[in-house]
Amino acid sequence: MLHIAVITPKGQRTEEECTIDTCTIGKSDENRIILQGWTVGRKHATIHRRKDGVYVEDHGASSGTKVNNQKISGTYGPLKKGEEITICDYTLAVLDIEEALPEAAPAASVSAVASPMAASDNAETAEGMSSSDREEMIAVLKNIHGQLIKQMDLRRVDVNRQSEEELRENTRVMLEEIVAADRNIPAHMDRVVLVKRVLDEVVGLGPLEDLIADESVSEIMVNSFEEIFIERKGQLMKSDITFTSNQSVVSAIERIVTPIGRRIDESSPMVDARLKDGSRVNAVIPPLALKGANITIRKFSKKKLVGEDLVRFGSMTPVMLQFLKTVVEQKSNIIISGGTGSGKTTLLNVMSSYIPKDERIVTVEDAAELQLSQPNLVGLESRPANAEGKGLVSIRDLVKNCLRMRPDRIVVGECRGGEALDMLTAMNTGHDGSLTTAHANTPRDCLARIEVMVMMAGMDLPVRAIREQIASAVKFIVQQNRFACGSRKITHITEVTGMEGDIIQLQDIFLYKREGFGPDGKVKGQHIATGQIPEFYEELATRGLEIDFNMFASQDKRL
Known part of the structure; x- marks a missing residue:
């Protein structure tokens, strides 16, 4: 409880009692003590009673708060008997100031x-x-x-x-x-x-x-x-x-x-x-x-992870990180595939950070999780229906809308329905370098899942037409798995090389080979390059970029 005397600019005195130990002061009706004047802030100051005494807190109004004619910054206290608080032309005094309570056992x-x-x-x-x-x-x-x-x-x-x-x-x-x-x-x-x-x-x-x-x-x-x-x-x-x-x-x-x-x-x-x-x-x-x-x-990591962190955790090798950085910078369309809790969103965050800062990015998510730092960034979040069943804005609606927002890149937090068709359409119509995630256990399973999601869009498309769309839109599938010991590793980096008959052709570039479990119970294995050179890198070479093809030579990286 606080007992406060207020003296107006005309000398009129009133006394206010606050039944709780916090009393707000300002010109807004929400305050316990309301003062008049254009220099008084909406919520100008607060008086608190704490265990060790009474404190006054200034909330940053331009005219400030004074104690004994000295302007305070932030919180002042504990107040002593007889000390006066001045706000503009008002004077306030706390009448029931007591000695500080002794410390309890x-x-x-x-x-x-x-x-x-x-x-x-x-x-x-x-x-x-x-x-x-x-x-x-x-x-x-x-x-x-x-x-x-x-x-x-x-x-x-x-x-x-x-x-x-x-x-x-x-x-x-x-x-x-x-x-x-x-x-x-x-x-x-x-x-x-x-x-x-x-x-x-x-x-x-x-x-x-x-x-x-x-x-x-x-x-x-x-x-x-x-x-x-x-x-x-x-x-x-x-x-x-x-x-x-x-x-x-x-x-x-x-x-x-x-x-x-x-x-x-x-x-x-x-x-x-x-x-x-x-x-x-x-x-x-x-x-x-x-x-x-x-x-x-x-939980979201308080520290934003970078690619080097994933290398240190054993999720990939430095060579794989350099490869992923290059394909993102050079505008490859990439799908990150994995099971629940495998670290897809974390990897998406890391890979999205390699998008050049001079490009416009539009992100689409169910619940905002991505942490991108590029300056030209727009984040969109879906909205559920209200109590009357109206107002629903789905991921698919947002993906369609973001195509009108002049994006250089579209990053979809997760494709899980008909929005997969709109995402493939965007990838095939000039929005190269787009990224998304999908739930699947292998790169081949990921392609089958995308087929099913496209069918969920309600379009009566033949399977071959869907597969042709996938083969022309998606360039790489990055498979992330979570093992029984809790370790999360990239197990495949796979290139989509086109169609042969009715089958989409895949080419593994990097793989993780398991070798059982170590004495600490953690999965043991090595990341290897398969020796295959991605067609995408051959295209980069024809553009005149300097490419190090040695990274694709068969190699072992003991973890």
């Missing part, structure tokens, strides 16, 4: 501002719990959550009028008060963990916050509120971290999909979305999900 500390290391420790502690301890923890968390809702109702907190930062800060303060006053919480439970767990579940993604922050976790799979699996270093394992209820999972899904204009409810129980960092999210709720709402998150 470590066991009773309820500060929720934990360091990343503390968060990691908390996650490890949670994963080491027995089932009875976990049940006890969930019961306590549910009780604290219920008390928080009652407190918000009593204080008439309007969460819709608060920014995300304000909501998190105000909720944290209330949780600290609840945990400090609750005598029924077992003494062995860490108050820091309790506050953080409830805060994450109320205004964040619940227990997923720690897993998302853990860089060693590459995938998160929530099968139900009490069953979460993770992939760490290519291996699946069950996490002891859980949600408190099925509704908590649904709430987390809603917090993910709402900001990007998606929805999930009984009429639309499946959704594809993304997190702020670009991580891909899929969610399904009942009645489709029999065990309860579930979430699958494929």
Whole structure:
């Protein structure tokens, strides 16, 4: 609670009481204290009460905020008794400033501002719990959550009028008060963990916050509120971290999909979305999900990978990387093929980075994942239908539209339907150097899959006509596989050389030869050149480019 005196430019004094420990000031009606004047910002400043005192935060308005006639930058505090805040010609004073509270003993500390290391420790502690301890923890968390809702109702907190930062800060303060006053919480439970767990579940993604922050976790799979699996270093394992209820999972899904204009409810129980960092999210709720709402998150690497990283991981050799870089720069149409989780999008990101910066690129995706840095870039994202079943914009619609946007290159995140026909048409009509991905286990399977996807476009085309389109449009297929040990490797770089009869002819340029497993359980093998020289390179030579044909000589690269 904050008790603030306000003196107007004409000397009139009023006193305002904020029932929560954050009070916003400005000329917008959304503020708790409203000041008049054209030099007052819409949200000019905020006064916060924290554990160690009262602070004032300036939000960057041109007229600024002063304390004792000294202009402040950012946050100032803690305020002392008698210090005055000046905003334009208004004077404000906090009347109920108290001495800073002494530090609590470590066991009773309820500060929720934990360091990343503390968060990691908390996650490890949670994963080491027995089932009875976990049940006890969930019961306590549910009780604290219920008390928080009652407190918000009593204080008439309007969460819709608060920014995300304000909501998190105000909720944290209330949780600290609840945990400090609750005598029924077992003494062995860490108050820091309790506050953080409830805060994450109320205004964040619940227990997923720690897993998302853990860089060693590459995938998160929530099968139900009490069953979460993770992939760490290519291996699946069950996490002891859980949600408190099925509704908590649904709430987390809603917090993910709402900001990007998606929805999930009984009429639309499946959704594809993304997190702020670009991580891909899929969610399904009942009645489709029999065990309860579930979430699958494929995390986005915080560090953008480059080709040299894939060489270091053993996914390819330096020679293969140089080859791929050349064919991208020289405008070959390329399809990256692979199974689920094989690393197709990562490889697409790496290869797209070699597109020259003076070309115009249009990307088309279901959920935006590509991270390209070229200056002339337009990103398009599909949109699902609304509650009335209207407003659907499919990948195929976007591919058709991008042909009118004067692209030099079209990059489609994934072809999985009729858009394959439009993609082939674009490749055959002057948009050389386009890239996309498709689900398949081998280059030959990839061609069969493209045939099926073209048929899904609804065009009654003979199979030979479809194959002729594929053979003339696609130049290379790059096959990426994920092995049982979690390793991801490029297993084929294959050239499409044309038609012979009714069969599309393929020529392998580079292959990965498996040789079993090493003592560490990882797949062992070598990348080799088959000795075949791509027809595309022979064409480059006729154009006068200097080509090193030695890279295609049979060679071994022990991994």
